[in-house]
Structures are given as C-alpha cells and as structure tokens.
Amino acid sequence: MEHVDGIDKGKVVLYALSTCGWCKKTKNLLNELGVAYEVEFVDKLAGEAREACIKEVAKWNERTSFPTLVIRDEICIVGFKEEEIKEALGV
Amino acid sequence: MSDIPPEKIETTFKKLDADAEKFGYHLSPDTDFVKELIEGLLINEETYGYWACPCRLADGDKADDLDIVCPCDYRDADLNEFGACYCALYVSDEIKRGDAQPEPIPDRRPSYSERKIEKAQIPVQEDEASGAEAPSGLAYPVWRCKVCGYLAARDDPPPVCPICKATKERFERFM
Known part of the structure; x- marks a missing residue:
C-alpha cells in the first residue's frame, strides 16, 4: 500500500486498478484536494496478498469493483463520484 | 505509467477508432482518457495475454475473463442504458457529440459468487x-x-x- 501525504482527514483508503481511467480520476481528485490517503493497486498484487485484498474490498463492496474508496472505516464510495467524495471528506 | 511505447498506443487508437466508426460505434471524444484506457488494455495484454477490461479486475484465466475481454459482453446493453460502456471507452452518439458526459455506472457483470453459480449451471x-x-x-x-x-x-x-x-x-x- 502506497501512502500519499496530505491533510489528515482520518483513514482514507483507495482500492484501485493501475489500468483504470476512473481510478486515475479518483486519485487525481484526492491529490487536488490535498488529503492524506493510502492507495492499493489491486491488479499489481499477486497470490495471497491479492486474495486477501479482494476479501477486504468485498467487505465494503460485494462486487469488488473499482475504484472503491473507504473513508474512516465508515463510508464506502464506489466509482468516481466527485461530489460524494468531497462531502464525505468534508472539503 | 508503463513501458508501452506511445507509438503503439497511437496506432491502436487509430485502428480502434476506425473500426468503431465503420461499424456504428464511437470511442469517447475524451481522447486523452481513451488513450489511457488503451494503454491499460495493452498492459493487460502483456500481463494476462488478452485485452481484459482496464476498469475491471481480471482473474487471469481467459475462460473466466472472456466476458470482460474488450469489447465486453456488457458494452451494448450499457451503451443503450447509460450511453457509455463500463469503462467509457465506447460511448453513445449523444456523448460523442458532446451533448452529455459519461458518468460512473454500476457494473453489469455478475459478481464473482454469481458467476461461480452460473458457471455450474451451464x-x-x-x-x-x-x-x-x-x-x-x-x-x-x-x-x-x-x-x-x-x-x-x-x-x-x-x-x-x-x-x-x-x-x-x-x-x-x-x-
């Protein structure tokens, strides 16, 4: 998992695919907002790490689609939904 | 982002665009976005050996991923309902003209557990x-x-x- 420095808005975890255009838009939005977050590119993982990560994503989003953004272990936003993401982060 | 040569992305883009227009489909007018998706497709070709959808997590087993090999089994239904396919590589006439924008849409592909059940029934x-x-x-x-x-x-x-x-x-x- 890669850490991106920024303003602390609590735990923010982005599960993404390195090849996905919508995931990239979501990552760019988080960068523009300047919040601190962790990002995991699930397609870059292999074997057990990949399986474990898929299970973790499925806890929040049963379809394990991407991007899945989990904010403060409370809110899960699936897809690049700009307004919902801003609201959940309080920015 | 990858070691895919820009010329290869450009050649693939031109071919996909020409094929799409010839057969009544359109690539998204957001060319930069389209080229990112094409780069994703070419990366997946290197990784998995086939054009797995760049916006879905491929399993790596071609038989299981066949439905998400681009163009995917869900493209036309998503074009009809939402005006764009899941990753928004392909779009409707309206979006192509710039009269509407592609939005994130739900994935029509059955979930992993649903697919396992379906497979057992075929x-x-x-x-x-x-x-x-x-x-x-x-x-x-x-x-x-x-x-x-x-x-x-x-x-x-x-x-x-x-x-x-x-x-x-x-x-x-x-x-």
Whole structure:
C-alpha cells in the first residue's frame, strides 16, 4: 500500500486498478484536494496478498469493483463520484 | 505509467477508432482518457495475454475473463442504458457529440459468487462452439455473438465476428 501525504482527514483508503481511467480520476481528485490517503493497486498484487485484498474490498463492496474508496472505516464510495467524495471528506 | 511505447498506443487508437466508426460505434471524444484506457488494455495484454477490461479486475484465466475481454459482453446493453460502456471507452452518439458526459455506472457483470453459480449451471454442450447439429427444420445451426448480437447460420461460428471483431470463442449457440 502506497501512502500519499496530505491533510489528515482520518483513514482514507483507495482500492484501485493501475489500468483504470476512473481510478486515475479518483486519485487525481484526492491529490487536488490535498488529503492524506493510502492507495492499493489491486491488479499489481499477486497470490495471497491479492486474495486477501479482494476479501477486504468485498467487505465494503460485494462486487469488488473499482475504484472503491473507504473513508474512516465508515463510508464506502464506489466509482468516481466527485461530489460524494468531497462531502464525505468534508472539503 | 508503463513501458508501452506511445507509438503503439497511437496506432491502436487509430485502428480502434476506425473500426468503431465503420461499424456504428464511437470511442469517447475524451481522447486523452481513451488513450489511457488503451494503454491499460495493452498492459493487460502483456500481463494476462488478452485485452481484459482496464476498469475491471481480471482473474487471469481467459475462460473466466472472456466476458470482460474488450469489447465486453456488457458494452451494448450499457451503451443503450447509460450511453457509455463500463469503462467509457465506447460511448453513445449523444456523448460523442458532446451533448452529455459519461458518468460512473454500476457494473453489469455478475459478481464473482454469481458467476461461480452460473458457471455450474451451464450445460457442457454450450461450451463447445463447434460441430453442432442444426435444429430440426433448419439447414444450419445458428450462432450468436455475445458482444454485438450478430447471428451466423453455419456449421461453426466465424473465426472473428465481422461486426465487432470478437473472436470465435465469444459465440454461443442460439438455435
């Protein structure tokens, strides 16, 4: 998992695919907002790490689609939904 | 982001765009976004050996991922309902003209557990896309392209769909 420095808005975890255009838009939005977050590119993982990560994503989003953004272990936003993401982060 | 040469992305873009327009489809007018998706497709070709959808997590087993090989089995239904396919590589006339924007849409693909159940229910004969007998009253069996719906009445499915370029294994027995 890669850490991106920024303003602390609590735990923010982005599960993404390195090849996905919508995931990239979501990552760019988080960068523009300047919040601190962790990002995991699930397609870059292999074997057990990949399986474990898929299970973790499925806890929040049963379809394990991407991007899945989990904010403060409370809110899960699936897809690049700009307004919902801003609201959940309080920015 | 990758070691895919920009010329390869450009050549693939031109070919996909020409093919799409020729057969009544459109790539998104957001060319930078389209080229990112094409780069993703080419990365997936290197990683998995086929064009797995860049916006879905491929399993790595081609038989299990066949429905998400681009163009995916869900493209046309998503174009009709949402004006764009899941990753928004392909879009409707309206979006192409710039009168609407693609939005994130729900994934029409069944979830992993739903797919496992479906797979268990498919009769074995449907997996064998060759050598089928014609239904009674017809001279030939009829094969349907799962991507675009093209029908072909012949002994075997065509090697490549003449409409959407999906390969033989994407055909199912229709009649």
